[in-house]
Amino acid sequence: MSGRFPVRPEEFESAFVEKVFAATPGSLRSLTHEPVGTGQVCDSYRFTCDWAEEGHPETFIAKCPSADPVSRGAAAIFHLYDMEVGWYRDIADNCSALCPKSYHADIAENEQEFVLLLEDMAPASQGDQLAGASLVQVETTLAEAAALHNFQPASGFNNLKWLDHGTGNSQFLESSLPTGYPVFRERFSSLLSPEILDLGQELVDRIGSYITHEPPELTVTHGDMRLDNILFHADGRIAALVDWQTCSLGNPANDVAYLIGTSFAVPAERRDQEQRLVRDYLSRRSNAPAFEIFWDEYRRHAFSGFLMAINASLHVEQTERGDRMFAAMAERPAQMAIDLDSLSLL
Structure with missing residues (x-):
């Protein structure tokens, strides 16, 4: 247990x-918990409360550091816990993008101990990264992406230092990818085609150009906008964006390309819809760039899901479902990059 807060579910005390x-x-008569979600970087639990008085939630979601030391170490290297706590502490209440309400957010200086108490969004349920998205899931999520990218804090971004972690993470990616990719290639050789694995090597060879590219605009970005990190209502409409562990100041085209590229299980459906989806997204943006400018950024960032799959798979606990998920995350955007001739922009 941290000096200020619990870090494991059994450490939560009534007081x-x-x-x-x-x-x-003394009004909390009992407190029980059960695990929820499939996250590999932190552990989440649903707590059920028996109150002797009214006015308090019957359930809440607690996010705690991963029980796996490898995942905790990766979280500290990439400042993942600091970014998520920062989002809920400093921005969430003032941004119109849908996300759970935060009841409590705290983090230790070592960035390996933190706690978040969040609104329970049940019966909304997590998207299925392996099965892929419906069109309405993508459409309604892009509307929330536009709301996020429109957000401008009244006091500017300078006081939100945690938003700058993305720059350091990009530099780490540039330096570590050349040695990490051969490990990824061998591990996923039975799950990904030679064409996609060769494309990955070409991307690694040009990663410097990808990282150093200056975007035409900077906004608050989610950074990992995929189905596993989105909750949906039964009708397919988005209920909330969750898992803000990669939230930073960045290129909004990264979120848009990442979502579209990782969501469609059938490439033909993505090809049929993506220009319309991008135009609809831009119509919701304030001070949006011209379509042609944003489209080139979108094409360039077709690699975003592929890069996340490579990097994340090397730094979190390996599981069978995790490997299948990372393979899907790599394959879909890789095909998108081939379709859009994204390498020609690097």
Whole structure:
């Protein structure tokens, strides 16, 4: 347990929860928990509360550091916990993009200990990265992406230092990818085609050009806008964006290309819809760039999902489902990059 807050579900005490919800001491009669979600960087739990008084949530979601030391170490290297706590602490309440309400957010200086208490969005459910998205899931998520990218804090970005972690992470990626990609290639040789694995090597060979490219605009970005990190209502419409562990100041085209590139299980459907989806997204943006300018950025960032799959798979605990998910995350945007001739922009 951290000196200020619990970091494992069994460490949650009634007094801590009562304080978070400004409840009368002793009013929480019982507290139980169960694991939820499939995250590999942190662990999430649904807590059920039995209150002796009204006015407090019956359930909440707690996010805690991963029990796996490898995943915790990766989170510290890439500042993942700091970025998510920063989002909920500093921005979420003032941005119109849909996300769970935060009840409590805290992090230790070592960036390996943190706690988030969030609104339980049930019965909304997580998207299925392996099965792919419906069109309405992509459309409604892009509307929330536009709301996120439109956000401008009243005091500017300078006071939100955690938004700058993305720059350092990009530099780390540039230096580590040449040695990491051969490991990825061997591990996924039975899950990905030689064409896609060869494309990955060409991308690695040009990674410097990809990283150093100056975007035409900078906004707050989610950075990992894929189905596993989105909750949906039963009708397919988005309920909330979750897992803000890669939130930073960046190129908004990265979020758009990442979402579209990783979501469609059938490439033909993505090809049929993507220009319309991009135009619809831009119509919701304030001060949006011209379509032609944004389209080139979108093409360039077709690689974003592929790069995330490579990097993440090398730095989190390996699981069978995780490998299948990372293979899907790599294959779909890689095909998108081939279709859009994205290498020609690097």
